Amino acid sequence: MYLTQALHRAVQQAPGEPATIFDGRTRTWAECAERVARFAAALRALGVGSGDRVAILAHNSDVYHEFLLAVPWADAVAVPVNTRWSGPEIAFALRESGAAVLVVDDTFAPMVPELARHAPGFTVVRMGALPQDALDLEASIAGTAPVPDARRGGDAPAAIYYTGGTTGTPKGVVLSHANLLVSALGTAATEAFVLPGGRLLHAAPMFHLADGASWVARNVLGGTHVIVPGFTPAGVAKAIEEHQVTDTLLVPTMIQLLVDSPDAADYDLSSLRRLLYGASPISEAVLDRAAKRLPTAEFTQLYGMTELSPVTTVLTPADHAAPGLRRAAGRAAPHAEIRVVDAEDRDVPAGTVGEVVSRGAHVMLGYWNRPDETEQALRGGWMHTGDGGYLDENGYLFVVDRIKDMIVTGGENVYSVEVENVLAQHPAVAACAVIGVPDDTWGERVHAVVVLADGATVDADTLREHCARSIARYKAPRSVEFTAALPMSGAGKILKQELRARHWTGERRSVS
Known part of the structure; x- marks a missing residue:
């Protein structure tokens, strides 16, 4: 299993179909594959070798999509950096991951000198006009001959996603190709994920694995990525109407802003068929308002965490219609097993609150360079989420508290x-x-x-x-x-x- 597998299939089956739509620009799957192969060649020309880390600090774009494919094509590991972090936090992630290359857009290019002082040793590749002393990505793509796909996959690391740390410093979650694809395929098997062949809107940040999960699924199931640089209610509503978006993933705060904003009120959102949400629970009041504003959309809640690639339970559209289940986080996805345990990792009875743990091929490889924390999190072969919850008699999980601070x-x-x-x-x-x-x-x-x-x-x-x-x-x-x-x-x-x-x-x- 490898992430670029879907790209090869798309080129074979639908080369002329749109792969990405961004900022008035549409690229087909054939064009996407050509750019990815040249992007990977540019990385190899910079000395990027097998298993090297390549970071990106940028807003959402079609180039971000190509980056996520070009890095494994070059046999390397992606490090998507949180754009909301401060300079010291970003520098820490670059330094700890040992990033050999940083791909940066114009918004974040002014941070490069500061980052280089605190995390020296990386080469800068610019996506836009600045900084002028960095390698121009578009010129490199245009002027570099494509290289064959390394077909990096299986249990090889695909990406390092940094999360907050219990000790006060971020932790790098190492996820393999198999982790990410098992999670996407298992969630898709519920028929409550993105729609096959549809148009997925990326409004949540692409550095976040919540969005990344839907990105993997869209590649696997075919269709088109519609991308906006970031979330605004009017920008999302306009994109849905203009590009006939069928599915999107938003965090509950974004859903509330979308359905309550007067700036988005006049747009036609009737093309939307599937609204995915996760990262935090949603209030029933917001869900009611969202259902009224988006009557054509079915709602799916995805629960998990970065360490679970990220989905472990799914609350389907049918579950949303069942009395009493809207407060649930769903049931174990086909690829996952969940339990609720006490402090000694013993199962607790249904209805009893304990810690939620999960097991399966979606569980992370571990924390980057942190063997002790990895061993503690994965003790007994189960990922300990730090969430307190209970299971009902039908296997629905209800999250009620956090054991982690x-x-x-x-x-x-x-x-x-x-x-x-x-x-x-x-x-x-x-x-x-x-x-x-x-x-x-x-x-x-x-x-x-x-x-x-x-x-x-x-x-x-x-x-x-x-x-x-x-x-x-x-x-x-x-x-x-x-x-x-x-x-x-x-x-x-x-x-x-x-x-x-x-x-x-x-x-x-x-x-x-």
Whole structure:
């Protein structure tokens, strides 16, 4: 199994059909394959060898699609970088992964000098006009003879996706070709994924594996990728209408903005047949509004995590119509096995909350250069998700809490320790704790509880800006609560459950 397999099949079966539509430009599958082979040749000419890492820092585009195919074609490993991260976070990922090449677009090219200072050794390939001293990708594609496909596949690493880390630094999740294709094929077998031969809109960021899963499925099932640089309600609505999009994946925050925005209200969205969502649960109120605005669309929830490539359970359109199941995360996908276990990894009875674990060929190879953390996460052969949930008597999973100290805000994972480590560096902060609290827009928001140093004064905006200089802005606290003392256990541990209880009392679950 290899990711470029679908490209060869598309060229054989539908060479003249559109592969990508972006910014007024349409490229066929035959054109796509030719560009991918030349893109791979350009990488090889730069010295990229088997297993080398090639990173990309860019907004969504048709070139991003070609990058994801050209890297394995060149027998290398892709490293999609989170564009919402701060410079230090991006530099960390480049340095730790040992990226040999960084492909960058015009938006992020001004960051290159800073990144090179903190993560020296990579070659820059530019997708646009800047920086002028970097290799011009389009000139390289035009002027380089194509190379044969290395057909890298199977258990060989395909990509490293970085996620937040429990220790305060990001972790690189290593996924193989088999991991990604098993997840896509297994999810497609439910007939609740992207529609065969349809048009998939990429509005969620392509660096995120939630979007990446649908990208793999669209390649496998045939059809067209319609791509917008990023999410705006009007931009998504316009693309759906103009290009007759049949399916798309959005995080719940995006769905809410799409259906509630007056800027998107006048567009015809009746071509949409399948709306996939994931990364965080969706409220029933938003789901009701979305169903009214998008009456032709069926809804599918995909639950999982990057370490699971990323899908492990599916809540199908039929499940959405069943009373009481909208709050479920679905049932195990055909490629996955799930259990709910106690602290000793023993199964708990139906209806009892424990940790959700999963097993199957979709489970990651491990964390990049972190054998101890890999062993802990995959103990007993099961991926321990850190999510607290329960199974009902029919095998439906309900996620109700998080065992890991993690917040999901707008579909992005934030580990509290990441924020606390930065927040504590401010001279006005004597102690702090970061938790997730309910938020109507973001599902959860990052909330800081702060004890000030004696005689110190500081406001919430100042602390937020302090954090945003070191970590991604979405990780910085959206709200701050000042208190005289934090609740502590006898062992001196902050009792975050008490802090969380103030905000989650009366909620049916402790996550949003």
